[in-house]
Amino acid sequence: MFILNYFLFYLIALVRFIIRKCGFAIILMALFWCTECIPLAITALLPVILFPMLQIMESNEVCIQYMKDSNMLFFGGLVVAIAVEQWNLHKRIALQVLLVVGVKPSLLMIGFMSTTAFLSMWISNSAATAMMLPIVKAVLDQLSDTEATAEEKELEMMAVNDGDENPAFQMEDEKTDIDSALDVQKNCFSKAEAEQRRVQREQKYSRLTKGMSLGICYSANIGGTATLTGTTPNMILKGLIDELFPNNGGIITFASWFGFSFPNMILTLALSWLWLQCLFVGFNFKESFGCGSKRSSRKEDYQVIKDEHKKLGRMSFAEACVLFIFTLLVLLWFTRDPGFIPVSCLIGDSAEAPPPLLSWSIVHQKMPWNTLLLLGGGFALAHGSEKSGLSAWLGDSLLPLQNIPPFAISILLCLLVALFTECSSNTATTTLFLPILASMAVAIKIHPMYVMIPCTFASNLAFMLPVATPPNAIAFSFGNLKVMDMVKAGSMLNIIGVITINFAINTWGVAMFDLNTFPEWANVTVKP
Numbered sequence: 448m449f450i451l452n453y454f455l456f457y458l459i460a461l462v463r464f465i466i467r468k469c470g471f472a473i474i475l476m477a478l479f480w481c482t483e484c485i486p487l488a489i490t491a492l493l494p495v496i497l498f499p500m501l502q503i504m505e506s507n508e509v510c511i512q513y514m515k516d517s518n519m520l521f522f523g524g525l526v527v528a529i530a531v532e533q534w535n536l537h538k539r540i541a542l543q544v545l546l547v548v549g550v551k552p553s554l555l556m557i558g559f560m561s562t563t564a565f566l567s568m569w570i571s572n573s574a575a576t577a578m579m580l581p582i583v584k585a586v587l588d589q590l591s592d593t594e595a596t597a598e599e600k601e602l603e604m605m606a607v608n609d610g611d612e613n614p615a616f617q618m619e620d621e622k623t624d625i626d627s628a629l630d631v632q633k634n635c636f637s638k639a640e641a642e643q644r645r646v647q648r649e650q651k652y653s654r655l656t657k658g659m660s661l662g663i664c665y666s667a668n669i670g671g672t673a674t675l676t677g678t679t680p681n682m683i684l685k686g687l688i689d690e691l692f693p694n695n696g697g698i699i700t701f702a703s704w705f706g707f708s709f710p711n712m713i714l715t716l717a718l719s720w721l722w723l724q725c726l727f728v729g730f731n732f733k734e735s736f737g738c739g740s741k742r743s744s745r746k747e748d749y750q751v752i753k754d755e756h757k758k759l760g761r762m763s764f765a766e767a768c769v770l771f772i773f774t775l776l777v778l779l780w781f782t783r784d785p786g787f788i789p790v791s792c793l794i795g796d797s798a799e800a801p802p803p804l805l806s807w808s809i810v811h812q813k814m815p816w817n818t819l820l821l822l823g824g825g826f827a828l829a830h831g832s833e834k835s836g837l838s839a840w841l842g843d844s845l846l847p848l849q850n851i852p853p854f855a856i857s858i859l860l861c862l863l864v865a866l867f868t869e870c871s872s873n874t875a876t877t878t879l880f881l882p883i884l885a886s887m888a889v890a891i892k893i894h895p896m897y898v899m900i901p902c903t904f905a906s907n908l909a910f911m912l913p914v915a916t917p918p919n920a921i922a923f924s925f926g927n928l929k930v931m932d933m934v935k936a937g938s939m940l941n942i943i944g945v946i947t948i949n950f951a952i953n954t955w956g957v958a959m960f961d962l963n964t965f966p967e968w969a970n971v972t973v974k975p
Contacts, residue, residue: 468501468502468503468835469501469503469831469832469834469835469837470837471501472493472494472497472498472501472503472828472831473828473832473837473879475493475497476490476491476493476494476824476828477875477879479493480871480872480875480878480879486817487817487821487872487874487875488816488817488820488821490824491817491820491821491823491824491825492820492824493824494509494512494824494827494828494831495509495510495513495827498827498831503831503834503835504830504831504834508830508834509827509830509831512823512826512827512830513819513820513822513823513824513826513827514823515686515690515822515823515826516689518682518686518819518822518823520675520676520682521676521679521682521819521822522814522819523776524569524676524776525571525676525814525815526805526810526814527569527769527772527773527776528569528570528571528574529805529809529810529813529814530769530772530773530804530805531569531570531769531773532570532574532813533769533804533805533809534763534765534766534769534804535759535766536766536769536770536773537566537570537574537575537578538578538759539756539759539762539766540565540566541562541563541566541578541579541582542582542752542755542756542759543756544558544561544562544565546749546752546753546756555586555659556658556659556662556720556723556724556728557720557724559579559582559583559659559662559663559666560662560663560665560666560716560719560720561666561716562579563575563576563579563662563663563666563667563670564666564667564669564670564673564712564716565670566578566579566667566670567666567667567668567669567670567671567677568670568671568673568674568677569674569676569677569773569777571815572667572668572670572671572678572916572917572918573667573917573918573921575667575670575918576663576664576667576917576918576921576922577921579663580660580663580921580922580925582752582755583656583659583660583663584656584925585751585755586751586752587652587655587656587659589750589751590652590655591648591652594648595645595648653927654727654728655727655728656927657727657927657928657932658723658724658726658727658728660922660923660925660928661723661727661922661928661932661933661936661937662719662720662723663918663922664916664918664919664921664922665719665723665910665918665936665937665940666716666719667918668907668908668909668910668916668918668919669712669715669716669719669907669944670712670716671907672708672711672712672715672904672907673705673708673709673712674701674704674705674708675699675700675701675704675705675780676701676780678873678907679821679822679873679874679877680873680874680876680877680903680906680907681704681708681903682822683822683825683874683877683878683881683903684699684877684881684899684900684903685699685704686822686825686826687825687826687829687881687882687885687899688895688896688899690826690829690830691829691882691885691895692885692895692968692969694968695966695968695969696968698896698960699896701780701781702780702781702782703959703960705781706959707900707951707955707956707959707960708904710951710955711904711947711948711951714947714950714951715943715944715947715948718943718947719940719943722936722939722940722943723936726935726936727936765802765804768804769804772804821872821874821875821878822874824878825874825877825878825881828878828882829882832882846890846891848887848890848891849890849891849892853893853897853898854949854953856893856898857897857898857901857949857952858945858949860880860884860898860901860902860905861901861902861904861905861945861948861949862905862945864876864880864902864905864906865905865906865908865909865941865944865945866941867880868905868906868907868908868909868915869909869911869912869915870912870915873906873907873909873916876906877902877903877906880902880906881899881902881903884898884899884902885899888969889969889970892965893965894960894961894962894963894964894965894966894969895969896960896962897952897956897962900948900952900956901948901949901952904944904948905944905945905948907944908940908941908944908945910933910936910937910938910940910941910944911933911934911937911938911941912930912933912934912937913928913930913933919933
């Protein structure tokens with residue numbers, strides 16, 4: 448009996464020691480990710496060294512986490528996105544959408560924001576932002592020049608009309624003196640009014656430039672949430688769900704994610720536009736729907752976009768091929784293994800090979816390899832936590848949370864993640880938080896996706912600081928923005944984002960994923 452007790456005591460001490468070692472590795476990586484004292488991708492490689500050294504996992508078991516199917520799905524999406532950028536197909540799509548939307552004065556912002564959001568669903572958020580901002584600048588410069596020309600003509604007409612109203616019955620000498628005095632007074636008045644209008648116009652377009660720049664970067668962040676490959680946190684969520692709950696029956700697919708996320712993206716984008724419109728432009732019903740606006744100026748502004756589209760020329764063979772491959776890829780993502788294309792049909796003979804749509808040197812140059820390593824590092828952490836028993840310990844520690852209503856837990860966690868992601872990358876944030884949330888969900892018997900999906904979305908709500916995301920930094924350097932402009936606009940958008948995702952998860956999210964019940968496949972020891 449003594450020997451058995453001694454053995455159990457030793458076993459418990461060993462388990463606690465291993466748990467502490469895994470906890471040390473996670474805390475160390477969290478510290479490095481938050482401070483960025485070394486590159487994020489290098490931090491993601493630490494499990495390859497630490498886990499075997501601390502005897503948490505074997506080296507071959509750790510390394511396999513860096514090449515899971517989720518990594519390859521993300522890699523394939525990025526390769527096609529690089530091809531789209533390489534042949535300027537994204538610019539053609541953007542300009543074509545803007546030609547359809549038009550340039551009604553106050554609807555211009557929603558036109559640019561919706562175009563950017565659509566592009567960021569398929570290509571990187573940074574590329575969408577960097578491409579759209581110069582187009583915004585060209586259109587706004589044309590708007591300003593057109594308005595300045597119209598004001599000059601208006602002032603000239605006022606001067607001519609005033610000159611025709613001089614009384615004809617005055618004495619000739621007296622009339623000459625009065626006319627001279629009136630001319631001097633009119634010139635001073637017209638110059639003062641012209642200067643006042645110029646200042647007002649510059650202030651107006653300065654606000655409009657700020658609003659447009661923020662609208663572009665915010666819509667790039669929001670648009671990426673709509674598709675599974677649109678942003679890295681989405682892929683981390685799918686990979687962790689499959690890793691932690693292997694019997695989930697493929698609950699997250701490209702189609703199911705799109706069905707849930709796309710309506711939420713539209714709702715968030717619309718509310719964001721409304722907030723930015725009120726903050727930087729003002730909301731006038733007549734102007735917003737183009738009523739009473741000057742058609743001549745609108746034609747000139749429309750011509751700017753038309754000229755940019757004309758510069759692209761006709762669609763090349765390479766663009767058509769990339770568009771076909773991109774469309775086919777999206778269809779296959781939605782339908783999954785259609786099985787109607789035999790392999791033999793993909794092999795053929797050709798006398799002369801056409802030029803490649805994409806070379807490896809371009810892929811090597813533009814591929815964000817660090818993101819793939821970050822994905823692998825997150826999966827390695829999750830697997831290590833499971834092997835060490837850290838997940839079970841976390842679950843037991845979080846049991847008191849079962850007394851709090853689930854919707855309150857979700858809102859509080861979203862606010863925490865949204866605040867955390869302002870000073871840390873969204874990839875690092877989701878990698879650190881999602882395994883812990885999975886443990887908590889299993890411990891308090893709520894559906895894991897009820898808290899994991901909202902927090903994944905919240906990790907993309909980095910709207911308050913220029914350093915929060917690359918699109919924010921690009922817009923900050925482009926739009927003459929101050930930090931307070933971004934804080935003032937972004938803080939409200941963070942609240943809007945948290946409200947919309949919690950509304951979505953408690954309405955159509957519950958119906959789609961059956962979130963009101965604790966699933967049988969989640970009734971396991973979680974592997975954060």
